[in-house]
Amino acid sequence: MKTILIVEDEEILREIIKDYFLNEGYNVLEASDGKAAHSSFDEHQVDLIVLDIMLPELDGWSVCRRIRKQSDVPIIMLTARVDEDDTLLGFELGADDYVTKPYSPPVLLARAKRLLDSRSRIGKTVQLEDAITMNGIRAHLPSRSVTMDGAPVNLTHTEFEILTYLMQNQGIVITREQLITKIWGFEYVGDDRTINTHIRNLRTKLGDKAAMIVTVVRTGYKFEAHP
Incomplete structure (x- = not known):
């Protein structure tokens, strides 16, 4: 069972995302701020991170930068900002995909599945x-x-x-x-x-x-x- 870490400070939005992943059979971890996200990542085996940018304690860019120093785990960044330079900064820090709010949870789920499937496919294909x-x-x-x-x-x-x-x-x-x-x-x-x-x-x-x-x-x- 793949484990998804959802890092989102808006509780309602976090619950909606969590329900979609749970319904698809994924194990879900939650964090409401950047420091909690990094602690959760250190304590658990995580297969993919859904990471909001605007977070208390430690913003998503800082979390992404820290995680990239120790892991290549797929990261999808969430943002309400639409500035292209912000998007490019996320990719420069090592994000794998970028989803702009408001977005459709099924689309986010599809993006996550694609990242996870591409990793699994290479490992399983003869x-x-x-x-x-x-x-x-x-x-x-x-x-x-x-x-x-x-x-x-x-x-x-x-x-x-x-x-x-x-x-x-x-x-x-x-x-x-x-x-x-x-x-x-x-x-x-x-x-x-x-x-x-x-x-x-x-x-x-x-x-x-x-x-x-x-x-x-x-x-x-x-x-x-x-x-």
Whole structure:
């Protein structure tokens, strides 16, 4: 049974979200402020976090930043703000998806299922090879772990999805729209600049191997494994 941590200071909204996840068979943990959220995460095995931004004690951005230092657990951020820069900040901090209030709980549930299913599918699908290795970068699909010249690289859920998708299609140009559909599905509504943010974060973590992710102007990206 997957465990969802819901971090929302509005009790009524939190109860509504909780009921939707409980009805789908998920185990649910609750937190009404940022400090309680971080404590709950430290004390329990959590598979996905639904995280409001405007929280007492510690805001959602700070919670996201702290959790990303220790885990790649999928994070969906909730916000009443509509500023695109706020959305990009969330992605820069490592959020995997972003839902703007007011929203439909079934849509939030669908987004959560997609993140959880994509993680489970990679672990359960029989692969001809369970790892992809190119120029010192090794992505192990069942464990969703990445090493670079043998050293571990801590990627978020979304960064791992982007990297493995590009590596599996080595040399092929992948459009931003293809990446968005692969990661968030056809129902995604938002600015494709979010992909740019994730790519920038990914390149930073890849260091001197970042050049293998090539930008194709006005189109998208491709992975080029140089000999």
